[in-house]
Amino acid sequence: MNFSSKLLQHAVEEFGRLPGIGNKTALRLVLHLLKQSDQEVSRFTQAIDQLKEKIQYCQECYNISDEPICEICRSIKRDKSTICVVEDTRDVMAIENTNQYQGVYHVLGGLISPMDGIGPSDLKIEGLLERLRKGEVKEVILALSATMEGDTTIFYLYRKLREFDVEVSTIARGIAFGGELEYVDEITLGRSILTRVPYERNSSWK
Amino acid sequence: MNFSSKLLQHAVEEFGRLPGIGNKTALRLVLHLLKQSDQEVSRFTQAIDQLKEKIQYCQECYNISDEPICEICRSIKRDKSTICVVEDTRDVMAIENTNQYQGVYHVLGGLISPMDGIGPSDLKIEGLLERLRKGEVKEVILALSATMEGDTTIFYLYRKLREFDVEVSTIARGIAFGGELEYVDEITLGRSILTRVPYERNSSWK
Incomplete structure (x- = not known):
């Protein structure tokens, strides 16, 4: 250009560095900001600067938080014996939105990805093991993406977690609700047959 | 959320205010920035703050410029007797990329759009008339989008420009190169028949 x-x-160029933002989109966004008032633009940049400056991570679960211990870890209603391990704060939000989970979380901050130079030491794995050493945790649920990186991370964590007296589970993989059989890929379909569950468990008719 | x-x-929320950026995309962009170093994030916000603070518009054509008179208006190679009227700086860049135009520009800064509360007085129309009053301009090319707002603005400008001794033209509308007839909408196709041009003028075989 x-x-x-x-x-x-x-x-x-700075906008274009953001993921999924090409040069043309970046130019459109910048021209949009140029049309806004000075106050609006400085509110935009200050929101980012302040977030970066003051951001805290919960000392227990490493989720983004405004306080040293996040709301979920502080809550007496949550079951501290179950830890759900997720990649980042978006996954916490997604699971919280289901209203199906009453335990606590552990945010890894990424997935093992040799391609991107991310190894186990870049993730908050030691913090997770530290929590397990206290001996109060009974189950660890690995709720990671069904991708190569997710599987690698699950495999690594599983070997680490075997040393502890905890149950390790992964979230169910299979056909999504509303999914039509003929459009499901072979790996998912094959696995969903191998990991079939009794009708009573999967049915929402109770 | x-x-x-x-x-x-x-x-x-601030990111989500940008055009075409929904809540999920905004969250992804913010989490991406959080993973960057402090230097990278402040480089991002400073680029925006500095642009907003120091931005200048060419005093001749109102294009974005780092100097009082932009490079195109300063150039002795450009034909000052032809002015191409465009909506914003993106259009200048697009036309410059074609390498087909040797005249100068006039950037309106928008299009007349009653729906968005943008009237003629919000655009740099007075500046254009001022340039015409100097009497050196022979032709004004209206290169505006083929939309309702573009057409409204062309109509408004045409009535204003009639008072001057200048030729007023609009860029050709018709079937794009590579366009197949059966997929062209009726209005474009109908107009392209009515405004047909002699073979010699439209052909790239010379």
């Missing part, structure tokens, strides 16, 4: 201004070019 | 942090929520 031929920019008429270096300042404009610089701002567009 | 249930955010675990007010700071996070605030940053996501």
Whole structure:
């Protein structure tokens, strides 16, 4: 792109570094910001600067929090003997939205991915083992993405968790609700037959 | 969405105000920024703050520029007797990329759009008329989008420009190169028949 201004070019390049934002989208966003008032633009940049500056992570579960211990870890209603291990805070939000889980979380902050240079030491795995050493945890649920990185991380964690007296489970994989059999990929379909469950457990007719 | 942090929520809401960025995308972008180093994040916000603070518009054509008069208006190679009127700086970049235009530009900064509360006085129309009053301009090309707002603006400008001794033209509308007849909408196809041009003019076989 031929920019008429270096300042404009610089701002567009910075926006273009964000994931999923190409050059054309970046330019559209920057031109949109240029049309806003000074107050609106500084509110935008201050929100980001403040987040980056003041962000805290819960000392228990490493979820993003405004306090040293997050609301979920502080709550007396949550079952502290069950830990659900997730990749990041988006997964916590997604699971919380289901209203199906009463335990606590552990946020890894990523998945093992040799391609991206992310190894086990880059994740909050030691913090998880520390929590298990206290001996109060009975079950660890590995709720990670059904991807290569997710599977690698599950395998690594499983070997670490075997040393403890805890039950280790992974969330069920299979056909999504509303999914039509003929469009399901072979691996999912094959696995869903192998890991079939008794009708009573899977049915919502109780 | 249930955010675990007010700071996070605030940053996501600010990102979500940008055009075409929904809540989920905003959250992904904010979490991406959180993973970057402090330097990278402040480089991002500073690029935006500096752009907003120091941005200048060319005093001749109102294009975004780092100097009082932009490079195109300063260039002795450009034909100052032809002005191409466009909506914003993206259109200048698009036309410059074609390498087909040697005149200068006039950036309106928007299009007349009663729905969005944008009237003629919100655009740089007075500046255009001022340039015409100097008497050096022979042709004004209206290169605006083929939308309702574009057509409204063209109609408004055309009535204003009639008072001057200039030729007024609009860019050609018709079937795009590579376009197949059967997929072209009726209005475009109908108009392209009515505004047909002699073979020699439209052909790239010379």
